[in-house]
Amino acid sequence: MNVWRILPQELADTPSAPASAPEGRFHHSGQIAAYASLTAEGAEVAIKRYLDVPIARVLAAMHLDAERIADERGNTAASVVWQDIRAGGARSPTWRISDAARKAGAQAMLYSLRSRPDLSHVVVFDPDCLTYVGPTSVFRNRLEG
Numbered sequence: 127m128n129v130w131r132i133l134p135q136e137l138a139d140t141p142s143a144p145a146s147a148p149e150g151r152f153h154h155s156g157q158i159a160a161y162a163s164l165t166a167e168g169a170e171v172a173i174k175r176y177l178d179v180p181i182a183r184v185l186a187a188m189h190l191d192a193e194r195i196a197d198e199r200g201n202t203a204a205s206v207v208w209q210d211i212r213a214g215g216a217r218s219p220t221w222r223i224s225d226a227a228r229k230a231g232a233q234a235m236l237y238s239l240r241s242r243p244d245l246s247h248v249v250v251f252d253p254d255c256l257t258y259v260g261p262t263s264v265f266r267n268r269l270e271g
């Protein structure tokens with residue numbers, strides 16, 4: 127399946143690299159996670175929260191080749207604003223979902239966008255399943271306005 131990632135320009139040469147943040151929506155405690163979207167539009171919607179950081183970004187076309195993909199689309203618990211929960215000092219409830227998928231042997235997990243449930247994202251737990259196919263293009267935010 128084809129997927130898209132929006133990455134900082136400095137990561138354009140390593141588009142398959144997992145997230146560098148120590149924790150995210152579906153990773154914590156040293157876990158590996160690479161976040162992508164099933165459409166370029168979904169990737170653009172996802173990055174909207176982070177556009178206040180003025181850095182150059184690229185859109186990279188990728189291919190996900192995974193045999194075991196957990197499907198959490200439609201699970202509203204997977205779409206909570208986890209950052210607000212963590213800011214309050216609590217453990218993100220989204221981690222229970224991804225921990226269960228990892229324990230079941232999933233290489234990746236699909237989930238719906240909170241603001242656009244008709245679009246889907248994927249978190250990849252096994253980076254060997256994600257390869258760059260190109261092209262990489264300069265990201266220009268079309269959703270502003």
